[in-house]
Amino acid sequence: MIDKRPKTPREVAAFSLFSMAEEAAWSDGALHHYLSRAGLDSRDAALASRLTYGTVQNQILLDWYLRHFSSVRLKKIAPRVLACLRMGLYQLILMDKIPAHAAVAETVALVKHYGHANDRTVAFANAVLRNAANAAQNGSLPRLNCPDKESYYALQYSHPEWLVRLLSEQYGQKLTQKICQADNADAPISVRVNTMKCTPAEAQAELEAAGLTVQPHEAFPEILLCSGGDAAALPAFIEGRVTVQDAASALAAAVADPKPGSTVLDCCAAPGGKSFAMAEKMQGKGSVTSCDIYEHKLKRIREGAARLGLPNIRTELQDASVCREEWKDSADVVLCDVPCSGLGIIRKKPEIRFKNPDEIRTLPEIQARILANCAQYVKKGGTLVYSTCTILQRENEDVVRAFLTENPEFEAVSWTHPVCGERADGMVTLLPPVHNTDGFFIAKMHRKV
Numbered sequence: 001m002i003d004k005r006p007k008t009p010r011e012v013a014a015f016s017l018f019s020m021a022e023e024a025a026w027s028d029g030a031l032h033h034y035l036s037r038a039g040l041d042s043r044d045a046a047l048a049s050r051l052t053y054g055t056v057q058n059q060i061l062l063d064w065y066l067r068h069f070s071s072v073r074l075k076k077i078a079p080r081v082l083a084c085l086r087m088g089l090y091q092l093i094l095m096d097k098i099p100a101h102a103a104v105a106e107t108v109a110l111v112k113h114y115g116h117a118n119d120r121t122v123a124f125a126n127a128v129l130r131n132a133a134n135a136a137q138n139g140s141l142p143r144l145n146c147p148d149k150e151s152y153y154a155l156q157y158s159h160p161e162w163l164v165r166l167l168s169e170q171y172g173q174k175l176t177q178k179i180c181q182a183d184n185a186d187a188p189i190s191v192r193v194n195t196m197k198c199t200p201a202e203a204q205a206e207l208e209a210a211g212l213t214v215q216p217h218e219a220f221p222e223i224l225l226c227s228g229g230d231a232a233a234l235p236a237f238i239e240g241r242v243t244v245q246d247a248a249s250a251l252a253a254a255v256a257d258p259k260p261g262s263t264v265l266d267c268c269a270a271p272g273g274k275s276f277a278m279a280e281k282m283q284g285k286g287s288v289t290s291c292d293i294y295e296h297k298l299k300r301i302r303e304g305a306a307r308l309g310l311p312n313i314r315t316e317l318q319d320a321s322v323c324r325e326e327w328k329d330s331a332d333v334v335l336c337d338v339p340c341s342g343l344g345i346i347r348k349k350p351e352i353r354f355k356n357p358d359e360i361r362t363l364p365e366i367q368a369r370i371l372a373n374c375a376q377y378v379k380k381g382g383t384l385v386y387s388t389c390t391i392l393q394r395e396n397e398d399v400v401r402a403f404l405t406e407n408p409e410f411e412a413v414s415w416t417h418p419v420c421g422e423r424a425d426g427m428v429t430l431l432p433p434v435h436n437t438d439g440f441f442i443a444k445m446h447r448k449v
């Protein structure tokens with residue numbers, strides 16, 4: 001992290017982008033860090049967020065334009081200078097309220113002060129930005145000529161082409177375009193009301209009184225969609241009346257449907273969102289055992305449970321792919337919210353689109369191993385739920401169908417919820433442009449014998 005305290009929205013955005021490039025920081029974590037140090041008013045904080053997310057969300061397109069205006073190959077441009085140029089081009093080409101002279105001058109100043117740049121590099125940055133500004137102003141930006149719709153969507157919405165082609169095979173071109181578009185749209189902060197402490201109406205009134213704009217999710221009344229401020233910094237969050245959780249994630253807990261007194265095993269539980277939702281549904285009665293392979297992540301679950309006032313959650317350090325003999329046949333509900341490619345939450349973490357496709361190709365094998373192992377913990381008559389925050393069929397339906405074929409003692413269970421209607425085969429893939437949730441997959445199964 002950069003030590004200096006940022007003073008302007010552009011410095012906050014630039015420092016966040018530098019941390020992403022240099023330390024592989026997540027956009028939301030870096031932005032939160034520098035915003036908290038900068039102490040900007042809400043308008044400037046909103047501009048800093050827009051500049052950071054907008055630059056990452058449009059990186060492929062911005063690099064395409066940059067190649068047009070730069071005499072130097074992108075690989076030869078130092079990372080901080082490249083980050084500044086992308087942010088400058090974002091303002092010049094894709095934002096409409098920033099005067100061009102301000103975008104050019106402020107970006108050149110960032111390159112000069114923070115880009116480790118000599119005079120030549122500063123002059124180069126100035127020339128690139130001026131050329132782009134002129135082209136944007138006189139309507140002579142290069143046209144996005146692409147051989148087919150998939151490569152056009154990949155460029156226009158800055159998604160890797162392999163991903164767009166895979167989505168297009170699964171969902172068709174029209175829906176793929178909507179998914180890519182939704183991935184770059186502003187996502188509200190979604191909070192779930194802790195109904196053990198207050199009603200949705202009370203929580204909404206409290207958040208609105210604190211200055212947020214609040215809209216209950218149309219199909220999930222305990223979910224409140226908030227904008228205009230940081231819900232996680234308010235007393236309603238700190239004192240456990242609400243917790244940050246998307247409707248899709250809350251739906252997985254609702255589908256698992258544990259009852260007061262149930263024995264629940266959440267096998268990949270950190271940071272704990274679904275454990276909390278299930279423990280609340282159980283009204284503090286029964287037990288939720290929340291496992292993860294990382295000790296430091298278990299601490300976050302314990303802190304969250306304390307904040308929300310949930311005494312029935314305990315944590316266990318446990319690899320979900322390795323059998324714990326004493327847990328066999330012990331749980332009424334087992335939730336496998338497995339590690340996945342995360343491609344359903346690009347709208348919240350825009351850099352997820354840049355994951356290495358070779359690295360995520362091996363995930364279905366790990367997911368299948370976790371599901372097969374944790375299924376052994378389900379009691380006869382008990383429930384098994386498999387979920388991911390990705391929309392790739394190979395990590396979702398394919399894993400579940402193979403499991404059901406190999407384990408005939410389990411069957412898919414039909415369920416219904418206003419978010420997605422009746423699911424006769426027990427499965428749903430939620431999509432941001434269709435369900436107004438994160439992209440997510442949930443499958444519910446039942447152990448017969």
Ligand SMILES: C[S@@+](CC[C@H](N)C(=O)[O-])C[C@H]1O[C@@H](n2cnc3c(N)ncnc32)[C@H](O)[C@@H]1O
Pocket residue numbers: 249267268269270271272273274275291292293294297318319320321337338339340370389
């Ligand atoms: C999708 S996240 C879980 C999110 C969580 N269920 C929630 O709602 O907040 C997946 C979690 O699985 C954990 N994990 C990865 N491999 C694991 C394994 N073999 N056994 C147990 N946990 C694992 C990761 O550390 C991560 O915290």
